[in-house]
Amino acid sequence: MRAAVIESPERIIYREVPDPTPGPNDVILRVAAAGLCGTDLHIHHGEYEAIYPIIPGHEFAGTIVAVGSAVADLAPGMRVTADPNIFCHRCAYCRSNKPNQCLNLRAVGVNQDGAFAELVRVPAENIYPIGDLPFTQAAFAEPLGCVVYALQRTEIRPADNVLLFGAGPMGSLLAQAITHAGAARLVVSDISPQRLARIATLGATDTVLAGPRQDATLRQIAPEGFDMVIDATGVPAVVEAGFTYLRPRGKYLFFGVCPAGAQIRVTPYDIFRHDWQIIGSFALSYTIQEAIRWLQTGKVRVESLISHQLPLAEVQHGFEIAQHDQERMKILFLP
Numbered sequence: 583m584r585a586a587v588i589e590s591p592e593r594i595i596y597r598e599v600p601d602p603t604p605g606p607n608d609v610i611l612r613v614a615a616a617g618l619c620g621t622d623l624h625i626h627h628g629e630y631e632a633i634y635p636i637i638p639g640h641e642f643a644g645t646i647v648a649v650g651s652a653v654a655d656l657a658p659g660m661r662v663t664a665d666p667n668i669f670c671h672r673c674a675y676c677r678s679n680k681p682n683q684c685l686n687l688r689a690v691g692v693n694q695d696g697a698f699a700e701l702v703r704v705p706a707e708n709i710y711p712i713g714d715l716p717f718t719q720a721a722f723a724e725p726l727g728c729v730v731y732a733l734q735r736t737e738i739r740p741a742d743n744v745l746l747f748g749a750g751p752m753g754s755l756l757a758q759a760i761t762h763a764g765a766a767r768l769v770v771s772d773i774s775p776q777r778l779a780r781i782a783t784l785g786a787t788d789t790v791l792a793g794p795r796q797d798a799t800l801r802q803i804a805p806e807g808f809d810m811v812i813d814a815t816g817v818p819a820v821v822e823a824g825f826t827y828l829r830p831r832g833k834y835l836f837f838g839v840c841p842a843g844a845q846i847r848v849t850p851y852d853i854f855r856h857d858w859q860i861i862g863s864f865a866l867s868y869t870i871q872e873a874i875r876w877l878q879t880g881k882v883r884v885e886s887l888i889s890h891q892l893p894l895a896e897v898q899h900g901f902e903i904a905q906h907d908q909e910r911m912k913i914l915f916l917p
């Protein structure tokens with residue numbers, strides 16, 4: 583088969599590789615659509631827990647073409663997506679129902695070959711049928727599953743006022759989820775006017791362009807601060823500034839992925855004095871089903887979040903767009 587292989591950091595090649603074969607408990611999918619995500623970029627730069635060479639790609643959907651000898655409930659021809667996270671089921675975290683913190687966590691597209699390929703091998707237990715949901719939409723089940731998990735952790739309350747930094751693909755999924763979860767006002771800030779215009783159609787009640795007037799505008803909108811602040815940029819300076827917009831009893835969700843080792847300054851007294859909660863949210867924890875439901879009912883819309891659909895042969899071009907085009911949204915490869 584043909585696949586995009588990251589041979590070593592900064593070196594991605596589209597080439598012929600052996601077809602994957604299923605173990606007894608695996609299935610093989612023919613990949614129909616696979617989304618490019620920030621994690622793939624980190625792996626490309628050598629900044630993630632990946633082993634090389636690796637075929638990246640962990641957000642995908644396709645059709646089952648083969649099943650292992652022990653797989654009884656899945657069959658070739660089924661349209662499916664997958665949870666890329668492979669849990670060990672034996673460690674203390676798995677056994678206390680916190681599988682995303684599994685001590686032996688592995689992931690398709692991170693530590694074993696992923697979906698930027700014609701075929702991908704996935705454990706059968708990670709498979710989720712999608713019915714007639716289009717593949718290009720089902721490829722969002724994983725990132726949306728991360729959003730569902732984050733919202734479960736934050737426990738947003740009815741009519742909360744929310745400030746969201748970042749209107750990229752993840753910010754745009756968050757905006758819709760937060761709206762459905764009951765927020766009153768959802769203010770979104772980003773550096774891109776085009777992204778802000780789009781997110782205004784997806785639930786944002788106010789949009790604020792990052793820049794010299796941003797701070798004054800945010801304070802004018804919410805003089806006492808926001809019930810919830812969410813960072814979906816992963817930019818440490820943005821995360822640091824976000825604290826100043828939290829009202830007493832406010833919650834701060836760290837959703838964007840800052841570079842490992844980056845530091846910010848916070849004032850512990852303020853956290854104490856204002857009853858602030860700081861909430862992390864890593865990957866997902868059995869929340870793909872909820873994501874598929876939101877996609878199937880159209881409550882969360884993703885068509886407008888796809889800026890590029892490229893053949894896998896153009897994988898290098900796709901990675902370049904992802905790194906240099908500030909207006910781009912989700913890039914999908916169609917192998």
Ligand SMILES: [Zn+2]
Pocket residue numbers: 619620621640641724725
């Ligand atoms: Zn991802």
Ligand SMILES: [Zn+2]
Pocket residue numbers: 669670671672673674675676677683684685686687
């Ligand atoms: Zn485990």
